[in-house]
Amino acid sequence: MKKIAVLTSGGDAPGMNACIRAVVRYAIYNELTVYGVERGYNGLINNNMKILDRRSVGDMIHRGGTFLKTARCAEFNTLEGQREAARVIRERDIDGLVVIGGDGSMRGARDLTVNFGIPTVGIPGTIDNDLAYTDYTLGFDTAVNTALSAINNLRDTMTSHDRVCIIEVMGRHCGDIALYAGLAGGAEEILVPEMPLDIDAIADKLKQGASRGKMSSMIVLAEGAGKAGDVAKLIEEKTGASIRITTLGHIQRGGMPTMADRVLAAKFAVRAVELLKEGKGNRVIGIRDNKVIDMDIVEGLSMKREFDEYLYNVAAVLSL
Numbered sequence: 087m088k089k090i091a092v093l094t095s096g097g098d099a100p101g102m103n104a105c106i107r108a109v110v111r112y113a114i115y116n117e118l119t120v121y122g123v124e125r126g127y128n129g130l131i132n133n134n135m136k137i138l139d140r141r142s143v144g145d146m147i148h149r150g151g152t153f154l155k156t157a158r159c160a161e162f163n164t165l166e167g168q169r170e171a172a173r174v175i176r177e178r179d180i181d182g183l184v185v186i187g188g189d190g191s192m193r194g195a196r197d198l199t200v201n202f203g204i205p206t207v208g209i210p211g212t213i214d215n216d217l218a219y220t221d222y223t224l225g226f227d228t229a230v231n232t233a234l235s236a237i238n239n240l241r242d243t244m245t246s247h248d249r250v251c252i253i254e255v256m257g258r259h260c261g262d263i264a265l266y267a268g269l270a271g272g273a274e275e276i277l278v279p280e281m282p283l284d285i286d287a288i289a290d291k292l293k294q295g296a297s298r299g300k301m302s303s304m305i306v307l308a309e310g311a312g313k314a315g316d317v318a319k320l321i322e323e324k325t326g327a328s329i330r331i332t333t334l335g336h337i338q339r340g341g342m343p344t345m346a347d348r349v350l351a352a353k354f355a356v357r358a359v360e361l362l363k364e365g366k367g368n369r370v371i372g373i374r375d376n377k378v379i380d381m382d383i384v385e386g387l388s389m390k391r392e393f394d395e396y397l398y399n400v401a402a403v404l405s406l
């Protein structure tokens with residue numbers, strides 16, 4: 087093992103830069119050469135990569151985004167695209183690849199290792215927290231804290247005016263950002279794609295709350311659970327309330343990674359380099375019960391994600 091490469095793919099996530107930095111510095115410490123591949127799988131297919139030294143990752147640990155850039159690469163979904171990427175990796179005598187990305191990027195990593203025998207280790211980097219085999223993904227903590235900070239601000243003005251508000255956060259298929267930000271922000275309602283949307287129940291709860299003197303309510307909506315405008319209209323019709331809407335959007339994808347994400351980045355990166363050094367190049371890395379774990383990439387990606395209904399119910403009880 088002499089040369090490895092690292093890339094970021096799919097939606098960016100805070101902590102990706104800290105993770106690249108840790109991969110680079112730990113690999114160099116282990117006397118490996120590291121290539122940084124630009125724009126995800128596009129950079130492999132187009133042979134777009136450069137050697138990263140210790141200094142090239144200086145002043146990066148606190149920056150959101152990814153300095154290697156990221157992309158979605160349709161060509162890599164095809165066997166031809168993957169074959170070309172594998173050819174470039176072999177031509178450059180690269181012995182192993184670290185992929186930092188979400189569910190889709192991990193599937194790409196799996197295909198490279200399963201179909202073409204390229205030793206590949208996947209690090210979960212996405213704000214969505216939608217990978218079943220790990221308790222947390224890199225970037226999730228920062229995104230939730232960004233959403234929480236927005237909820238805090240909204241709470242000030244909504245309470246002052248006795249208003250109801252909906253804040254829409256990201257998460258097309260996974261409601262974890264809404265769940266964690268909602269619980270931590272004391273939201274009255276948390277609406278997620280994993281649970282049925284019951285407008286009557288929401289309206290009843292708001293009315294009951296109002297009858298007990300709760301004049302302001304916060305509804306946190308994951309984008310996959312419905313459009314904020316539509317949901318607001320339906321609730322307004324049932325309650326007579328005038329609802330204000332905030333869509334947080336890509337604000338929650340950027341920003342300085344939290345301590346938790348920076349530490350996770352370091353732990354994930356070190357394990358990834360160690361695995362490649364040990365010749366275990368078909369693994370995904372995660373964290374479970376606060377311990378870094380790794381498992382077979384095919385097995386890890388075939389696991390089915392379970393929504394934390396217990397936490398969801400706790401949030402509902404605490405918001406009464």
Ligand code: ADP
Pocket residue numbers: 095096097127157158159160161162163164187188189190191192193194195197212
């Ligand atoms: P994320 O990694 O954030 O989930 P995407 O789902 O957009 O983001 O995936 C990022 C990239 O990973 C895609 O553009 C594609 O290049 C690659 N990819 C996604 N799904 C697959 C798949 N099933 N097989 C091979 N490559 C994939």
Ligand code: F6P
Pocket residue numbers: 097188212213214256257258309339
């Ligand atoms: O996967 C991360 C994510 O931010 C999702 O939460 C969101 O639905 C999507 O990416 C937005 O993607 P785009 O980069 O295309 O705006």
